[in-house]
Amino acid sequence: MFTISDRSTYEPMLDIFIFETVKQLEQLEQLVICTEKSNCYTENAINEIFRIMHTIKGSAAMMLFDNISMLAHTIEDLFYFLREEKPRDIDCAALSDLVLEGVDFIKVEVDKIKNGHKADGNAADLSKKIRSFLSILKEHGGSPASSDVNKQLQDVKQKYYISQDKTAAAAGKNAFRALLHFEEGCGMEHIRAYSVVHNLRNVSTELNYIPENVIASDESVEVIRKEGFTIYIKTDLTYGEINELLQHTVFLKELALTQMDDPEPVNEIPQKKHIMLEDDGVEAPKLQKEEATVSSGLQQSLISVNVNKLDRLMDLVGEMVIAEAMVTQNPDLKGLELHNFQKAARQLKKITSELQDMVMSVRMIPISATFHKMHRIVRDMCRKLNKEVQLELIGEETEVDKNIIEHISDPLMHLIRNSIDHGIEAAEDRKLKGKPQSGTITLTAQNAGSDVVITVRDDGKGLNREKILQRAKEHGLIHKPEEEMSDKEVYSLIFLPGFSTKDNISEFSGRGVGMDVVVKNIETVGGSVSVDSTAGAGATITMKIPLTLAIIDGMNIKVGSAMYTIPTIAIKESFRAEKKNIIIDPDGNEMIMVRGQCYPVLRLHERFRVKTDVTDIPKGIIVMVENREDYICMYADELVGEQQVVVKTLPSYIRNMRRIRGLAGCTLLGDGRISLILDIAGLVEK
Amino acid sequence: MAENVAQELWEEEDTQKDKFLTFVLGNEFYGIEIRYVTEIVGMQPITEVPELPDYIRGIINLRGKIIPVMDVRLRFRKPFREYNDRTCIIVVDIGDISIGLIIDSVSEVLSIPGGDIVAPPEVSKGSGNKFIKGIGKVGGDVKLILDCDKLLNDEETENLSNL
Numbered sequence: 001m002f003t004i005s006d007r008s009t010y011e012p013m014l015d016i017f018i019f020e021t022v023k024q025l026e027q028l029e030q031l032v033i034c035t036e037k038s039n040c041y042t043e044n045a046i047n048e049i050f051r052i053m054h055t056i057k058g059s060a061a062m063m064l065f066d067n068i069s070m071l072a073h074t075i076e077d078l079f080y081f082l083r084e085e086k087p088r089d090i091d092c093a094a095l096s097d098l099v100l101e102g103v104d105f106i107k108v109e110v111d112k113i114k115n116g117h118k119a120d121g122n123a124a125d126l127s128k129k130i131r132s133f134l135s136i137l138k139e140h141g142g143s144p145a146s147s148d149v150n151k152q153l154q155d156v157k158q159k160y161y162i163s164q165d166k167t168a169a170a171a172g173k174n175a176f177r178a179l180l181h182f183e184e185g186c187g188m189e190h191i192r193a194y195s196v197v198h199n200l201r202n203v204s205t206e207l208n209y210i211p212e213n214v215i216a217s218d219e220s221v222e223v224i225r226k227e228g229f230t231i232y233i234k235t236d237l238t239y240g241e242i243n244e245l246l247q248h249t250v251f252l253k254e255l256a257l258t259q260m261d262d263p264e265p266v267n268e269i270p271q272k273k274h275i276m277l278e279d280d281g282v283e284a285p286k287l288q289k290e291e292a293t294v295s296s297g298l299q300q301s302l303i304s305v306n307v308n309k310l311d312r313l314m315d316l317v318g319e320m321v322i323a324e325a326m327v328t329q330n331p332d333l334k335g336l337e338l339h340n341f342q343k344a345a346r347q348l349k350k351i352t353s354e355l356q357d358m359v360m361s362v363r364m365i366p367i368s369a370t371f372h373k374m375h376r377i378v379r380d381m382c383r384k385l386n387k388e389v390q391l392e393l394i395g396e397e398t399e400v401d402k403n404i405i406e407h408i409s410d411p412l413m414h415l416i417r418n419s420i421d422h423g424i425e426a427a428e429d430r431k432l433k434g435k436p437q438s439g440t441i442t443l444t445a446q447n448a449g450s451d452v453v454i455t456v457r458d459d460g461k462g463l464n465r466e467k468i469l470q471r472a473k474e475h476g477l478i479h480k481p482e483e484e485m486s487d488k489e490v491y492s493l494i495f496l497p498g499f500s501t502k503d504n505i506s507e508f509s510g511r512g513v514g515m516d517v518v519v520k521n522i523e524t525v526g527g528s529v530s531v532d533s534t535a536g537a538g539a540t541i542t543m544k545i546p547l548t549l550a551i552i553d554g555m556n557i558k559v560g561s562a563m564y565t566i567p568t569i570a571i572k573e574s575f576r577a578e579k580k581n582i583i584i585d586p587d588g589n590e591m592i593m594v595r596g597q598c599y600p601v602l603r604l605h606e607r608f609r610v611k612t613d614v615t616d617i618p619k620g621i622i623v624m625v626e627n628r629e630d631y632i633c634m635y636a637d638e639l640v641g642e643q644q645v646v647v648k649t650l651p652s653y654i655r656n657m658r659r660i661r662g663l664a665g666c667t668l669l670g671d672g673r674i675s676l677i678l679d680i681a682g683l684v685e686k
Numbered sequence: 687m688a689e690n691v692a693q694e695l696w697e698e699e700d701t702q703k704d705k706f707l708t709f710v711l712g713n714e715f716y717g718i719e720i721r722y723v724t725e726i727v728g729m730q731p732i733t734e735v736p737e738l739p740d741y742i743r744g745i746i747n748l749r750g751k752i753i754p755v756m757d758v759r760l761r762f763r764k765p766f767r768e769y770n771d772r773t774c775i776i777v778v779d780i781g782d783i784s785i786g787l788i789i790d791s792v793s794e795v796l797s798i799p800g801g802d803i804v805a806p807p808e809v810s811k812g813s814g815n816k817f818i819k820g821i822g823k824v825g826g827d828v829k830l831i832l833d834c835d836k837l838l839n840d841e842e843t844e845n846l847s848n849l
Binding site: 319322323562563607608609610648650651652653654657658660661662663666668672673674675676 | 731733734735736737738739742745746747750752753754782783784785838
């Protein structure tokens with residue numbers, strides 16, 4: 001048990017444990033998924049997995065997380081065997097599944113620990129599964145599938161020797177040759193063939209079959225389809241009994257059963273097979289050894305830093321920017337001609353800017369880690385929904401602020417799930433449409449000015465305008481007449497809460513919660529989401545996220561004695577209005593005509609209840625702002641100036657009290673005053 | 687066992703125990719536990735924030751940190767008084783919330799041992815009572831000891847009625 005005095009050393013150790021274990025699990029996942037693609041376990045992969053499990057076992061044991069440690073130990077044993085004995089023809093798919101199950105278990109436990117709960121998961125079942133997989137491997141000194149063949153080899157060799165005598169009749173009385181053909185299109189012929197063999201095993205003393213490698217090899221399926229499945233069997237059963245037994249085979253199209261008098265053929269074939277086997281034996285290991293680990297990391301010298309320190313650093317640099325502004329724009333200096341001072345001030349500003357850029361880049365990490373996590377999602381979904389999808393990554397070196405990465409990961413997962421669930425059609429449909437059987441999802445990331453643009457593009461069936469409109473009508477979400485809505489507007493309807501055109505709710509989507517959450521997550525970091533689609537060809541979802549949360553370009557405006565800041569990206573234009581352009585509608589709402597279009601007017605002094613003398617439209621200024629294709633015109637006293645501002649959130653006390661619509665935060669101006677930053681989305685909301 | 691000893695040592699060394707900062711509001715003296723108080727500043731320009739209860743006057747810039755300020759008079763439903771040069775802001779830190787309390791004037795720091803503090807009387811009328819944790823006796827005077835948690839958090843009913 002830990003006493004209080006130990007707590008000060010326990011916490012940081014726990015942090016490091018969580019950090020490192022998570023990193024290793026991610027590495028492991030990538031490794032397994034890569035291996036799955038190439039369908040064989042390279043020596044390097046096995047070593048790597050062994051090493052990772054060994055490390056996790058040790059660190060979990062030290063932190064007293066026995067369940068994680070034991071599971072890691074079991075997997076470590078498995079991979080130790082694989083490393084030392086190097087069995088051939090391992091069932092890669094089953095192995096991958098087991099390892100990934102283990103990874104998932106440990107991930108869940110680490111999550112529990114991260115959130116301060118107890119790691120009380122029980123891995124007993126999973127451990128049992130792994131242990132039995134391992135014992136099968138051990139028994140046969142090879143994979144479960146080829147083990148029988150090995151036995152055959154030995155039996156056959158002996159028999160060959162015996163049959164030379166032709167006296168010993170230890171073998172079965174009867175020898176048969178059976179040729180089976182399965183129905184076209186029944187699928188999984190090799191599994192069916194194997195089950196036939198399995199059934200015959202009990203009644204036969206000797207059993208050989210062609211093609212031989214039915215379980216482990218997919219090519220055997222083709223062979224069975226074309227040439228049929230040949231079985232040579234020595235048994236005590238009669239012809240009739242064997243025939244009946246074989247006729248029970250499911251999807252059997254044709255059976256040709258012949259009794260053989262001469263047991264020789266049974267033994268000859270194995271010889272040939274024996275040779276083939278040896279060839280295989282020589283090839284396989286070579287193939288595996290040649291696999292180069294592409295992911296031999298670039299040995300950069302890296303250092304892991306506590307994120308809190310970085311946050312503090314960012315805060316301090318932010319304050320320095322403000323302090324620098326307070327010095328150089330000090331009201332005391334107004335009107336004075338200080339050349340040397342100005343020169344020095346400019347130099348200071350330059351250095352401060354560079355420092356700011358540098359610190360910002362410290363917090364940036366390439367988005368590749370997040371992108372690679374998506375491989376697992378794609379794999380799992382393809383398995384579950386029986387679709388084929390390739391994931392293409394473009395621009396993964398693009399760097400994004402660490403805060404933002406945490407906020408993108410969930411939306412990305414969601415979008416990819418959506419694409420695979422709704423967008424990409426099943427393989428047959430795609431073939432009918434002339435599309436490649438395997439769907440493609442492309443993730444791109446690129447820098448565009450001060451934003452990062454991330455797109456998720458699929459080549460599925462695209463969005464269905466009619467279905468969306470219909471569903472929106474059902475939920476009462478349409479405000480404009482349908483014909484007036486552009487395609488883009490219609491597609492944007494999917495972002496509304498509760499929207500879903502999926503008729504049945506699946507485990508992954510259809511509850512109408514998904515897209516809304518995506519939008520909220522992105523908007524929390526100050527970004528925007530838009531969608532575009534071409535019917536039949538696919539859909540593209542674009543997320544634009546500002547490079548950093550902390551600093552935005554803003555336009556300062558004055559209303560009475562209060563100062564407000566509008567994010568520059570939201571501003572479309574500003575102008576002084578004329579009285580004749582103002583219209584009052586029957587409800588008393590003010591509207592303004594601009595180039596033939598009508599926009600609502602929002603008087604800021606009324607909205608925020610600020611006292612001001614400037615209430616006459618021509619005396620103040622109109623600023624037209626836009627949020628997701630919604631426009632309004634805000635009325636303020638005057639524009640003060642453009643400035644890069646450091647965003648500070650409103651004190652938590654106030655935020656907890658109530659969420660003030662229309663305010664996104666606040667900032668400190670050069671003279672020390674506080675300016676409230678306007679949240680355009682909140683102001684535009686009706 | 688070791689824990690108990692450690693705890694006692696900690697308490698003996700706590701020079702902040704039983705010390706209260708007293709201030710004046712109208713005719714009454716109030717006291718607040720000194721361990722909550724971070725600093726006392728003079729009156730500063732307040733930036734108003736819309737849509738908040740009237741006793742939250744807005745936010746101030748305290749050396750780069752943005753802190754909300756509450757007018758304690760209005761919180762206690764007393765009549766508002768114009769701010770003058772004696773008006774101060776006491777910055778308190780409760781849990782992880784920092785807030786400034788606008789008060790008429792600051793008095794002094796007093797030591798009021800636990801024995802001299804009695805529970806407040808049950809009064810049916812008036813909202814001021816729920817903010818009082820106890821009544822402290824000093825000499826012949828009475829200081830009303832504030833319950834800081836109630837001061838900050840007792841919004842539930844008010845908020846609901848606002849909505």
